[in-house]
Amino acid sequence: MTESVFTIDTIEATPDCSTLSWNDPVVKTPQGQRVTIWDSAKENEFKNAIDGSTHPATFLLPNANPPTIPIHIHGSISLEFEPDGNTKGLVTASLGSLDLFRAAVIVGSQDQVVVIDKVELVNAYTRLPTRSSGDFQFRLELYHPKAKNPILAKRTPRLEISFALGPCPSSETSPNNRVRADFGGRYPVILLRLFFPSLSEALSIAGIHPPVAPETWYIKRAVDTIWKFGTTPDVNKSVRIPRKIHYDNVNGAPSYGVSPKGVGTFQLSRWAKAQFDQCNCQDLAAIVQLACNVLVSGPNSIEVVDSRWIEHRPHGFLNPGTLFGWPEYPRCNNPTWKNKDAVWKFAECPVAKVDTATGYPLEGFAQHSWVEIVLPGDTGPGTVLDATLGLLSRGGQPETGSTPRGAYLNTSLIQTTVNPNPLGNGTTKTTANPNGDCLQTPESGPDIGLKAISLTKILSPISRVALKSMEDIATDTERPLDPTFDGTNPEEPPRNFVCADLTVPKLHELAEPVLGQTTIGVSEYLVGTTGAQVLAGLDVAAEPDMEAPPTSVFIEVTAYLDLLDAAMAVTDRLNSSSTGRAPYKKSPENDRVGDMSYVSPIEVFFARSNVFVRVFGNGLAPGVDYAPKFLAVGRALDAHMSQRLVGRPELPMPSPKLGQGPPETVPVGGIFTLAITEDSAATTLVEKVAHVEDSSVLQWLGPKFDDGRFEFLATKKGITKVVLVVAHESHLLPGTEEVSVTVV
Structure with a gap:
């Protein structure tokens, strides 16, 4: 043999934390389970994104000395010389110029198998979580005079290894009763890719002058990362998006599922793909709060910066700056300047459309949401994180935690000429201060902040928080809104449930005569215990009869x-805008779609019985009114649904049956399977999900199978309920099967 050969065959790991993969949203690396994270025989199957892995592994930073983690390496050595008995050697893994971990080996023969059961960390950072990902270079160094060191491994395994400072946080881990997002016991790898710095980045903090606290550095980096979603498709090395996202400068409305108080379900998987090219302050506050939520410490995963969601209502007129996603307008002070009907109509504000000092037209925020934090060692009321506006006075950069609330309101809102003071007083509403106009939990009441996120294919229940009264909505509909109205009246059986085909192919078929030639670009189903959602994204070809067609x-x-939920979805949408006016107009009686419909130049939404529909687009040209086309799409769908309205007893519903139940008891660390059988009402499963009531006891490992099986990991002693949910193959309404699981 002319040269020595060092080969890595497989790498396994036993992670401390479960990690939810990207693109294929399942847990391939569950906590406490020994799993393969790289295999030379199928190495391309382990690559994801530019430097990510399909099998990301997350560990807790070890306290032992030396610090070791359970990474298991299998390989072989073929030497060009005969070693002397038990020759000592060292296997080291590096990424770029930085060594990450190593393990000692003993080489006793010229050709031998290498088995490493744990590795020692060479470099680590104890103040922040870190993530190291890419093609690792392994090298072998032998302490032998004939060795030509180093001997480089022929392949460079693609690994994605993260170190958290605490277990995956849950909504139950806040000592201050703050609202926290519930991750279902699993770290979403997309958040680690966005917000965990690389080890080399973290180690460089010590060289920053003037010195900066690691937590301060982390928060600024996180907000700057979010800001890049509005400026470049290359958010960072690990995350690249197909399009930039920008603030909705027509409606000022959210696109990713949250309300002004953070209630709802933030669609994280859609955000990470930049599925929709518009957003508002609520979407931005949600992703900012998630960056804070994963910065935890200790066995109870206490959030380091004690973040809280702030809703300020009313807000005020903006000083000039760069609105998120609009860097070409560095002196913007009107968040919805593209709405031709834009005018400030908030009762408490003087009607004035121009700032006499600058000459710029004005429209402000009637409501604004941001996040506040308290950094370790601080005793003050907190500082502001706001990725919505980069003030001109701050160089067009967002608020990254250096400014207290009072100073933030004084600098971001116009204090002279038109409006001597902010519309609100900027204080927190409490029992002792009932006139405060900033809402936060727990001081102002419960559940203000982001709790639910969409990571897999689960549709969370709709918020029952709406500002418009249900009496007002009832007057807009053709029928009374009665949640007990279930179609059982024999004298006049109501036909209030849509039994039509609502799948993506049918939506495409209905829309194409209106939009012209289209292709299906997005086909997505979300399923929950209260309903199901389908999202059809249709890529539009240029049509001669459409002015500036959307992409x-x-x-x-x-x-x-529940019939009431469709009406509640309308009220939530009506009240989601941050502007001081109603951006949506109620359709006139002769042009109404469904039971009630509302339009703006860039969106149409309506309710028909138990179904809520939105039609909107990406790549919309400024100043173009898309409402007629979008309304025509809605009208075609509504006509289709109206032909198949049935009473509740006539509605064919899936009724999944438990084919394989849980063991009588499951030990902590055990993995087991539940299975359902199909019935005649759901011969083809559109989608199926599992809802775990207590994710600290049990983790669903994601939609791994297409044959009715669900896999779970037991993580803590206790009893929890599991609901298995199956959507109907056509009208999408779900059927459920409930079981109880005991972990011992």
């Missing part, structure tokens, strides 16, 4: 089991 049109259809 794509989205049809979002949500079918609810």
Whole structure:
């Protein structure tokens, strides 16, 4: 043999934390389970994104000395010389110029198998979580005079290894009763890719002058990363998006599922793909709060910066700056300047459309949401994180935690000429201060902040928080809104449930005569215990009869089991805008779609019985009114649904049956399977999900199978309920099967 050969065959790991993979949203690396994270025989199957892995592994930073982690390496050595008995050697893994971990080996023969059961960390950072990903270079160094060191491994395994400072946080881990996002016991790898710095980045903090606290550095880096979603498709080395996202300068409305108080379900998986090219302050506050939520410490995963969601209502007129996603307008002070009907109509504000000092037209925020934090060692009321506006006075950069609330309101809102003071007083509403106009939990009441996120294919229940009264909505509909109205009246059986085909192919078929030639670009189903949602994204070809056609049109259809939920979805949408006016107009009686419909130049939404529909788009040209086309799409869908309205007893519902139940008891660390059988009402499963009531006891490992099986990992002693949910193959409404699981 002319040269020595060092080969890595497989790498396994026993992670401390479960990690939810990207693209394929399942847990391939569950906590406490020994799993393969790289295999030379199929190495391309382990690559994801530019430097990510399909099998990311997350560990807790070890306290032992020396610090070791359970990474298991299998390989072989073929030497060009005969070693002397037990020759000592060292296997080291590096990424770029930085060594990450190593393990000692003993080489006793010229050709031998190498088995490493744990590795020692060479470099680590104890103040922040870190993530190291890419093609690792392994090298072998032998302490022998004939060795030509180093001997480099022939392949460079693709690994993605993260170190957290605490277990995956849950909504139950806040000592201050703050609202926290519930990750279902699993770290979403997309958040680690966005917000965990690389080890080399973290180690460089010590060289920053003037010195900066690691937590301060982390928060600024996180907000700057979010800001890049509005400026470049290359958010960072690990995350690249197909399009930039920008603030909705027509409606000022959210696109990713949250309300002004953070209630709802933030669609994290859609955000990470920049599925929709518009957003508002609520979407931005949600992703900012998630960056804070994963910065935890200790066995109870206490959030380091004690973040809290702030809703300020009313807000005020903005000083000039760069609105998120609009760097070409560095002196913007009107968040919805592209709405031709834009005018400030908030009762408490003087009607004035121009700032006499600058000459710029004005429209402000009637409501604004941001996040506040308290950094370790601080005793003050907190500082502001706001990725919505980069003030001109701050060089067009967002608020990254250096400014207290009072100073933030004084600098971001106009204090002279038109409006001597902010519309609100900027204080927290409490029992002792009932006139405060900043809401936060727990001081102002419960559940203000982001709790639910969409990571897999689960549709969370709709928020029952709406500002418009249900009496007002009832007057807009053709029928009374009665949640007990279930179709059982024999004298006049109501036909209030849509039994039509709502799948993506049918939506495409209905929309194409209106939009012209289109192709399906997005086909997505979300399923929950209260209903199901389908999202059809149709890529539009240029059509001669359409002015500035959008790049794509989205049809979002949500079918609810409760009639009231469809009406509530309308109220939530009506009240989601941050502007001081109503951006949506009620359709006139002769042009109404469904039971009630509302339009703006860039969006149409309506309710028909138990179904809520939105039609909107990406790549919309400024100043173009897309409402007629979007309304025509809605009208075609509504006509289709109206032909198949049935009473509740006539509605064919899936009724999944438990084919394989849980063991009588499951030990902590055990993995088991539940299985359901199909019935005649759901011969083809559109989608199926599992809802675990207590994710600290049990983790669903994601939609791994297509044959009715669900896999779970037991993580803590206790008893929890599991609901298995199956959507109907056509009208999408779900059927459920409930079981109880005991972990010992």
